[in-house]
Amino acid sequence: MNKNDWILIIIIIFISFSLLLFFKLTNQESNQALVYNDNKLILTIDLTKDDKYQVMGLNGEVDIEVKNNQIRVTSETSNYHLCSKQGYISKSWETIVCLPNKIIIRVTSLDQNYDVILR
Amino acid sequence: MKKIITLFFLLLLTGCQDQVFSKDLFYMNTYINIKIYHHDQELVNKTFSDIEQIYQKYDQLCDRYKKHEYNLYYLNNELEKNQEIEIDKRLYDLLKVSKDYYLKTNKFFSIALGNVTDVWTNNKELPSYEELKASGSTDLDDIMLKENYIFSKNSDVSLDLGGIAKGYVNNIIKEYLHDKGIKKYLITSGTSSILIGEHYQNEKYRVGLINPLESEKIYKVLKLNTNSISTSGTIDNYYEFSGEKYSHIINPFTLYPDNYSLSVTVIAPDPILTEVLSTTLVLLPIEEGKKLAEKYDVEVIWFTKDGIIETEGIKNYE
Amino acid sequence: MELRKTITLAMLLALGVVLNIMESMIPIMGNIIPGSKLGLANIVVIFVIYFYGLRDGLLFSFTRVFIVGLLRTGLFNIVFLFSLSGGLLSVVCMFIAHKFTKLSIVGVSIIGAITHSIGQIIAAVFLFQTINIIYYLPYLLLLSLPTGFIIGVISEQVINQYQKIKIN
Numbered sequence: 001m002n003k004n005d006w007i008l009i010i011i012i013i014f015i016s017f018s019l020l021l022f023f024k025l026t027n028q029e030s031n032q033a034l035v036y037n038d039n040k041l042i043l044t045i046d047l048t049k050d051d052k053y054q055v056m057g058l059n060g061e062v063d064i065e066v067k068n069n070q071i072r073v074t075s076e077t078s079n080y081h082l083c084s085k086q087g088y089i090s091k092s093w094e095t096i097v098c099l100p101n102k103i104i105i106r107v108t109s110l111d112q113n114y115d116v117i118l119r
Numbered sequence: 120m121k122k123i124i125t126l127f128f129l130l131l132l133t134g135c136q137d138q139v140f141s142k143d144l145f146y147m148n149t150y151i152n153i154k155i156y157h158h159d160q161e162l163v164n165k166t167f168s169d170i171e172q173i174y175q176k177y178d179q180l181c182d183r184y185k186k187h188e189y190n191l192y193y194l195n196n197e198l199e200k201n202q203e204i205e206i207d208k209r210l211y212d213l214l215k216v217s218k219d220y221y222l223k224t225n226k227f228f229s230i231a232l233g234n235v236t237d238v239w240t241n242n243k244e245l246p247s248y249e250e251l252k253a254s255g256s257t258d259l260d261d262i263m264l265k266e267n268y269i270f271s272k273n274s275d276v277s278l279d280l281g282g283i284a285k286g287y288v289n290n291i292i293k294e295y296l297h298d299k300g301i302k303k304y305l306i307t308s309g310t311s312s313i314l315i316g317e318h319y320q321n322e323k324y325r326v327g328l329i330n331p332l333e334s335e336k337i338y339k340v341l342k343l344n345t346n347s348i349s350t351s352g353t354i355d356n357y358y359e360f361s362g363e364k365y366s367h368i369i370n371p372f373t374l375y376p377d378n379y380s381l382s383v384t385v386i387a388p389d390p391i392l393t394e395v396l397s398t399t400l401v402l403l404p405i406e407e408g409k410k411l412a413e414k415y416d417v418e419v420i421w422f423t424k425d426g427i428i429e430t431e432g433i434k435n436y437e
Numbered sequence: 438m439e440l441r442k443t444i445t446l447a448m449l450l451a452l453g454v455v456l457n458i459m460e461s462m463i464p465i466m467g468n469i470i471p472g473s474k475l476g477l478a479n480i481v482v483i484f485v486i487y488f489y490g491l492r493d494g495l496l497f498s499f500t501r502v503f504i505v506g507l508l509r510t511g512l513f514n515i516v517f518l519f520s521l522s523g524g525l526l527s528v529v530c531m532f533i534a535h536k537f538t539k540l541s542i543v544g545v546s547i548i549g550a551i552t553h554s555i556g557q558i559i560a561a562v563f564l565f566q567t568i569n570i571i572y573y574l575p576y577l578l579l580l581s582l583p584t585g586f587i588i589g590v591i592s593e594q595v596i597n598q599y600q601k602i603k604i605n
Contacts, residue, residue: 043150
């Protein structure tokens with residue numbers, strides 16, 4: 001370990017916290033989640049309503065739960081169950097990635113002024 | 120005493136007030152959300168279970184991959200040359216409507232593309248015309264319908280009702296809700312078609328249309344009631360070969376996704392019409408599409424590479 | 438001499454693969470953030486870079502990912518592509534840090550750990566076509582510091598001991 005190593009560590013800590021700050025400042029509470037399977041949108045979920053959903057991933061079922069404007073994966077078919085361990089997300093930068101299942105859950109905020117969105 | 124009277128009236132009011140009831144279903148490979156605004160919870164629950172039964176039945180009837188009694192899978196497998204096959208009456212009616220639309224759209228809307236879409240779905244590389252052509256017959260003219268019997272001139276036609284089934288079922292549900300006297304509802308099928316009644320609190324529903332080029336931006340807002348709206352396009356539904364995206368809407372004449380528009384939205388009271396025409400209009404040049412729209416009295420928004428084109432009547436929904 | 442080098446690299450390769458499999462038996466790391474790990478195999482990678490240079494480092498890293506894929510995680514799936522992009526980027530960056538900066542082995546190891554994370558994030562952004570995955574980056578970066586540090590200290594010991602043996 002020399003002085004340069006410490007400078008490197010400080011720079012990395014600084015960058016990390018700047019990024020965290022940036023995400024925190026630009027994060028918005030969101031009202032809608034988009035569920036993608038293999039890059040294709042398969043489901044839009046209303047986050048204002050508590051409910052349970054099930055989608056099919058590459059390896060099998062992925063169970064999704066919405067509670068208090070937050071969304072999480074409750075169980076999935078995979079070896080490590082990483083995406084159910086991730087817990088709830090609710091803000092616009094947050095993403096749940098179920099790698100082996102190719103399922104991605106993103107949170108977005110669309111204007112509350114619409115009753116329904118067509119795509 | 121005064122307090123008790125006010126309380127009583129308040130109770131009476133809330134008792135009669137409409138509430139939002141919501142139900143999620145998954146049938147025909149689609150997530151369906153039904154919202155009904157009504158004061159009678161029992162009636163709504165009954166309605167939900169009836170609607171689910173309708174979806175379930177048609178889900179089985181239109182299933183291409185699994186056998187149920189006299190359903191589409193059965194039909195596709197049993198189709199043999201010059202032999203009459205009996206199928207479920209409900210499936211027969213649906214096929215009849217599909218064939219009518221086939222003729223009404225100058226054969227642009229075809230349910231006989233099963234063989235070709237299978238190639239598009241399963242191929243690892245971009246299929247050639249020869250490959251597509253070799254996959255089997257795609258000629259709906261080969262199929263004849265007569266009094267609950269199907270008769271085919273060609274044994275290898277593979278029927279696929281994916282382009283009409285949702286609209287057809289929504290039409291049945293629309294009539295069902297009308298009979299029950301339920302007026303305030305919103306049914307979302309997948310991300311691309313809705314059936315709406317009256318709004319539960321505002322004057323009209325506000326429907327946002329997503330820009331096919333910028334998938335999070337809304338390019339148009341429609342304000343309307345008691346209608347069906349379907350969008351067909353390439354945003355969420357495409358085949359991909361070496362990074363290149365190909366629309367899932369196949370031209371029955373070229374067997375390729377020769378699309379004139381990126382996205383077409385059709386508005387009409389009849390959900391079958393909106394479902395069928397939105398798909399068809401993607402394949403037609405705008406001028407021809409306009410004629411078709413006029414003929415069937417539907418309102419259309421075309422989103423093309425060169426801009427947005429609308430029929431006259433869209434103004435009424437702005 | 439050439440044969441000796443080939444045999445040494447093959448043995449190091451086997452060591453790298455074994456370390457990787459050993460590591461997969463320790464389940465703690467993956468629980469903190471998906472995709473993060475201690476990176477024991479990186480000790481061997483650093484060793485190869487220090488004694489054999491960039492070309493062998495890249496080849497070594499590629500072969501290691503390939504063998505681990507063959508044995509455990511499967512070839513050409515998402516995990517494989519992630520490991521590959523993270524692995525190759527970190528070899529290049531560690532080599533640059535080793536040759537052109539005054540960083541010690543610990544610093545080089547930290548560079549390896551963070552660029553491994555960055556490589557994975559880049560692969561994910563392309564694969565899932567969503568920039569949102571960058572959200573994981575600060576967490577992965579912060580976690581790379583202790584892991585890079587630990588691996589760096591071990592590598593320093595390994596390299597020093599090896600040089601002593603060589604001299605004797």
